[in-house]
Amino acid sequence: MGILVDENTKVVVQGITGRVGSIQAKLMLDYGTKIVAGVTPGKGGTFIHNVPVYDTVEEAVAKTGADTSILFVPAAFAKDAVIEAVDAGIKLIVAIPEHVPVHDTMRMIEYAKRRNVKIIGPTTPGVISPGKTKIGIMPASVFSEGSVGIVSRSGTLLYEIAGNLSLAGIGQSTCLGIGGDPVVGTSLTEVLQMFQEDDQTKAVVIVGEIGGVQEEEAAHFIKQMNKPVVAYIAGRSAPPGQRMGHAGAIILGERGTVESKINALREAGVKVANRPADIVGIVEDIIKK
Amino acid sequence: MRLLEYEAKELFRNFGIPVPNGAVVKSPAEIALAIERVGLPLVVKAQVPVGGRGKAGGIKLAYSFEEAVREAENLLYSSLKGHTVRYVLLEKQLKIAKEYYLGVTIDQSAGKPVVMLSTEGGMDVEEIAKKKPESLISKRVEMSRGFYEFEARGMCKQLGLEGSLLVKVSETLRKLYEVFIKYDAIIAEINPLAITENGEVFAADAKIEIDDDALFRQTSLNIKPEERVEDPLKAEAIKIGVTYVRLDGDIGVIGSGAGLTMATIDIINDFGGKASNFLETGGGITEQLMYNAVKLLVKDERLKALFINLYGGINPMVQAANGIAKAYRELKVTIPILVKLVGNEQEKAWEILENAGIPVIKSIRTEDAVERLMKIIEGF
Incomplete structure (x- = not known):
């Protein structure tokens, strides 16, 4: 599906x-x-x-x-x-x-x-259900059909992680970027709700970044999910108070830091990867179980 | 883009929000006349687009003419929190009895503006929310419906305001929402709203931040963002249409997409390096944009290597490769450059780069590229 x-x-x-x-x-x-x-x-x-x-x-x-x-x-x-x-x-x-x-x-x-x-979106690379349809600007070559859903706040980091998974033989059900703006049409949590209902999706990868509270909000929902969730959060070395490209990617005071997001996700049982390529090993372990 | 206080107050004045009598000066020659026009005693305020001016010594009180001249002269052209003070605002001191907080900003999760009011002004709204949550009321607004004064009155009533104060504060709050809407603001704040001893209200401070993406239609503000940043590299970045943030390392980074660029910098850190910058191209990479981006970074004398990490987005990667190769050739770049580039027609793009003598990493893993980069740097 x-x-x-x-x-x-x-x-x-x-x-x-x-x-x-x-x-x-x-x-x-x-x-x-x-x-x-x-x-x-x-x-x-x-x-x-x-x-x-x-x-x-x-x-x-x-x-x-x-x-x-x-x-x-x-x-x-x-x-x-x-x-x-x-x-x-x-x-x-x-x-x-x-x-x-x-x-x-x-x-x-x-x-x-x-x-x-x-x-x-806005500022989304779009949505792809590999093997079925691509409604977006993503390079098709990095995606392959399978059972991992990926939701990302960043476009190009989505490509990198999907590409890593594909090279390891792990395909995807649907991959999308929700957009890097402060206000987006569909939130991380709403996408997780859809993955939770989807038969084809067996595990979900979240690609987050600094700024806002979407990952923290998603962590609340993840506690009710019965599918494994893996995450990577970009921006550990980003200085506070600076907009890092995306209008939404900014640390304001204690809000929007990588630590806050990682802590919230870990507490909800999410395995958080240190680097993008580490996602592969974590997902492989989950699939083997 | 954050407006300076005096600019924000001009907008307030246009909307009928009361502001203290004041005058702005941009050279020492204007100070004396300004003092005479406004009258003593004065508040002398450095105009820089950041918070915490008071603590940093940017706000002074002056009771005599000489004192006012001295304070204004000292602040003018001084450096405050990384910004040169180009304007000083001289304002009549108010006899303040109470300070309130009024603000309109964006609730990102709700995707709606949120109007806020507190009877505990003078501190950050985050601090109010933490220390005096019972004094803070907020209301989300449906933009198609708007925010009405009766709603502002309701908020005032909830906080115990009455009489003419209730009327004045609710009127000001509704007007602040109008300013927020009219100028595509992402934040419009009056903190504090000063309630004087004789019951008048004044916006003692003013904070307005305009959405950078809406500046194209906010032409009446006449803002040129490149003229408002201190770092010349950042100013150039705005001109060529990329996002640049200075960091304190020595490895230049260009990436397509904010997330990938941040991840790249994180990985460089993990491998023992330090990035000199964050430079993100956005989705529409053209040959010219790429050329300009390389040109911008190689001006930075700290650089000992440059790593370019790209995915094809809206435009074909061949254009990016041409831009990099052209910059490498024409600017006679002497530091090592490493490129990782994935997308439609990537083979063609790789060939262009390799023919120009630029090493290309063909792995999809940024980790592999950074590992290689560190080896190149060590060998140099």
Whole structure:
């Protein structure tokens, strides 16, 4: 099964004719993702990579039955694109853009949540259910199909850890980045809830980093989980008070430190790896048991 | 981007939030006139974008003209908590009877603004929450609905305020929320709100931090972030569109993605090295961006090696490889560079780098790369 997306997910790409949107749409199509439509205002009626392009998401949904959207629009237009997708009846929105103003993010999440629409991101690499579908910008080569779910606050660190697991012959059910912003559409805890319900997922890897309290909140839920959870937290050597790339990655006073997160997770029974590559050995041990 | 106190107070004034009478000076020649305009006794306040100014000696009281001139001259151009004082604010002293805390910030877990009020101002809100939790009330706001003055009045009432004070404080709290919304703030705080002996209220201090990602539309503020950082490398980083944080080691690090870059620095530490910086490219790596990033770091004389750790994101990795190779060639880089790079068409990217004489590590493990890097450094 996997979570959120599978081989039947019908995707509309918002911003499909842009430089980035067209390259990434092609890579997703190559992977086997069912991209049924693209949207670029003013380009309706044309085709790109044999995918029909529409002027509006509403039209794309009406004509193709798309249920999931991926955004490749400039950050300043992300809120507009999300609300358009929600109104068109899209049920899952993968918000790739970085640097979306946080007020816009709060507004679009509020709007989507009230209508039971899920947003992944912003600043997410997307979601991949290896072997089934890839709705994101991640390099496909590092993922392989299997039974480990990975949820990450960072994109590229997700690739590194998935790649390490794949090389060791450990495949994944679904992997996703929830986004590095202070406010995100879907939290670490919400993703863990989905993995808990998923038949294919036998163990979960959390890739966390400094800032915020998502790992601490997740630790509460993990106590009720019956699946093993392994974690790695980045940022041990990050100085306090500095935003480390992600707007959300900042230690403020005692909040958001690696120690606080590791302690909370360990207390919930999570095995915490010291380095990214150490995840492999820990997961191997769990699988053997 | 955090505004200076006097800038934040200008915004407050525009929204009808009362602030003490004051004047800002940016050169010694302006001090005398400012003192005359504001009147004695004065508070002389260094304008730097960090908290804890008082403790660091950045806030002085002055009762005579000479004292005010001396304090203002001493603060101007001095260094306070790593920042050069370019502006000094001279403010009329208030006869303060009580201090409150008013704040609007973002509750990250709820994904909503949160409005806060406490009758125990003058200390950090974290400290209030710890020491006097019963004095602190907070309310999350649905942005599509907004925050209304009757809600502010309800909060005031819960804390026992009454009469004209209840009206003045709730009005100020509602206006503070408006400032927060209007300027894409991530924090808007009045700490303290001074309640004077004759029952007037004034924002004695003002803290506003604007979302960097929203500066493009906050044009009325006219903020150029690169002009507001002290470190020239950081200023250049802002200009070329990367995130740079100075660290105290000697190994330069460029990474794609914040998590990977932090992990890289952690691993360097584990292997006995120390990074000179955190430099994160973001997802959209182009040839020019990569060239600029290498150019920025090799200016740093502390550097004895440079490690570049990249995954293909939005753009193909070939562009990144071209940028690195170009920088290596044109800037005649003499320190060793090691590159780990994974993504679509990685073989092509590796070939470009190897042809330029730059060693490439083809493992996916950052640990392997750092191990190799340390060996290269030892051998140099």
